Amino acid sequence: MGEESKKWVLTVTAQTPTNIAVIKYWGKRDENLILPINDSISVTLDPEHLCTTTSVAVSPSFDQDRMWLNGKEFSLAGGRYQRCLKEIRSRACDYVDEKKGIKITKKEWENLHVHIASYNNFPTAAGLASSAAGFACLVFALAKLMNVKDDLGTLSSIARQGSGSACRSLYGGFAKWIMGKNDNGSDSIAVQLADEKHWDDLVIVIAVVSSRQKETSSTTGMRDSVETSMLIQHRAKVAYTFDAGPNAVMIARNRKAAALLLQRLLFFFPPHSDADLSSYVIGDKSILQDAGVKDMKDVEALPPPPEVSDKIPAQQYKGDVSYFICTRPGKGPVVLCDESKALLNPETGYPK
Numbered sequence: 001m002g003e004e005s006k007k008w009v010l011t012v013t014a015q016t017p018t019n020i021a022v023i024k025y026w027g028k029r030d031e032n033l034i035l036p037i038n039d040s041i042s043v044t045l046d047p048e049h050l051c052t053t054t055s056v057a058v059s060p061s062f063d064q065d066r067m068w069l070n071g072k073e074f075s076l077a078g079g080r081y082q083r084c085l086k087e088i089r090s091r092a093c094d095y096v097d098e099k100k101g102i103k104i105t106k107k108e109w110e111n112l113h114v115h116i117a118s119y120n121n122f123p124t125a126a127g128l129a130s131s132a133a134g135f136a137c138l139v140f141a142l143a144k145l146m147n148v149k150d151d152l153g154t155l156s157s158i159a160r161q162g163s164g165s166a167c168r169s170l171y172g173g174f175a176k177w178i179m180g181k182n183d184n185g186s187d188s189i190a191v192q193l194a195d196e197k198h199w200d201d202l203v204i205v206i207a208v209v210s211s212r213q214k215e216t217s218s219t220t221g222m223r224d225s226v227e228t229s230m231l232i233q234h235r236a237k238v239a240y241t242f243d244a245g246p247n248a249v250m251i252a253r254n255r256k257a258a259a260l261l262l263q264r265l266l267f268f269f270p271p272h273s274d275a276d277l278s279s280y281v282i283g284d285k286s287i288l289q290d291a292g293v294k295d296m297k298d299v300e301a302l303p304p305p306p307e308v309s310d311k312i313p314a315q316q317y318k319g320d321v322s323y324f325i326c327t328r329p330g331k332g333p334v335v336l337c338d339e340s341k342a343l344l345n346p347e348t349g350y351p352k
């Protein structure tokens with residue numbers, strides 16, 4: 001290949017939301033293919049507040065597949081990354097860009113290397129579904145780059161092989177991962193139940209008590225549950241609100257309930273006195289207005305909630321929560337055309 005023809009770089013940038021399961025996936029029947037032991041249902045969170053942005057690039061000048069996560073080089077050697085790359089490459093279609101003089105045939109995609117740069121705008125591996133947004137974004141961006149024509153259901157089954165919960169992040173609103181029955185996983189895909197407008201005054205408040213990396217990953221935690229819990233098969237009938245980590249996720253059915261909830265949360269879990277309210281409650285700050293809280297003085301003036309009685313004393317836990325994120329149902333993956341949002345330099349294909 002001549003030096004001139006080695007110069008071109010083709011890039012795509014995509015943004016994908018996280019999701020929080022209300023009926024959780026917890027336990028696999030196949031560890032390799034990532035097949036679950038139950039159906040699960042989730043709410044996709046607004047990418048304005050929590051999202052992954054991933055840029056992918058391809059060029060004949062790249063000599064290996066490389067990835068950078070949150071600014072640091074990250075190994076793609078793991079089986080989950082390799083499987084996603086292989087599945088997407090096998091579905092790549094011919095690509096032609098007459099203007100740039102780029103022509104890639106289906107066969108040529110197999111030998112072209114990719115560069116990937118990804119950034120999570122929220123804590124990674126802390127129990128806030130970074131693997132979900134991350135693998136969904138990786139698969140979605142690569143599929144766009146390689147001109148994959150398959151539908152979102154197929155892409156969801158590829159993202160599933162990166163991280164189970166990722167299959168639901170291919171959709172906005174409310175998604176269901178159908179566990180499927182087939183041994184080869186072909187029917188284990190996610191579908192959209194309703195879009196983000198369906199229940200648009202639903203409010204999700206996340207109390208972040210720790211942004212540190214979890215000691216037990218979801219993969220390990222659910223494996224232990226499957227091996228040791230006799231009740232695991234019955235678990236998905238039971239509602240609970242914690243994800244796999246210390247950070248509580250609370251779902252309020254409408255804005256009024258969310259405002260009352262936030263008043264109570266701020267009463268019981270006030271920030272340290274020197275804190276700034278705008279960094280203590282992030283995301284959709286308009287809930288603060290509904291709660292009648294404009295500044296720290298208003299937080300300090302919050303009265304004990306009426307349900308506090310002699311039996312339940314109004315003990316306050318100052319500083320125990322690092323910060324709260326208020327969010328809502330959000331849209332699914334999108335391609336970002338604004339060059340300034342790209343994480344890879346369009347000329348070189350290396351991180352900006």
Ligand SMILES: Nc1ncnc2c1ncn2[C@@H]1O[C@H](COP(=O)(O)OP(=O)(O)OP(=O)(O)O)[C@@H](O)[C@H]1O
Pocket residue numbers: 052069118119120123124125126127128129130131132133134135138165217218219243244245
């Ligand atoms: N943007 C990303 N792109 C690709 N992979 C990512 C990205 N973000 C996270 N990951 C992968 O996901 C792993 C973290 O997954 P893990 O399940 O342990 O935590 P989590 O997804 O944040 O929490 P949980 O699934 O319990 O909500 C990372 O070590 C990395 O391999």
Ligand SMILES: C[C@@](O)(CCOP(=O)(O)OP(=O)(O)O)CC(=O)O
Pocket residue numbers: 020021023024025026034040129131132162163164165166218219220243244
């Ligand atoms: C508690 C959960 O968030 C667990 C998510 O687990 P992962 O999808 O991160 O696990 P792997 O498939 O092993 O990568 C529940 C859920 O999202 O349904």
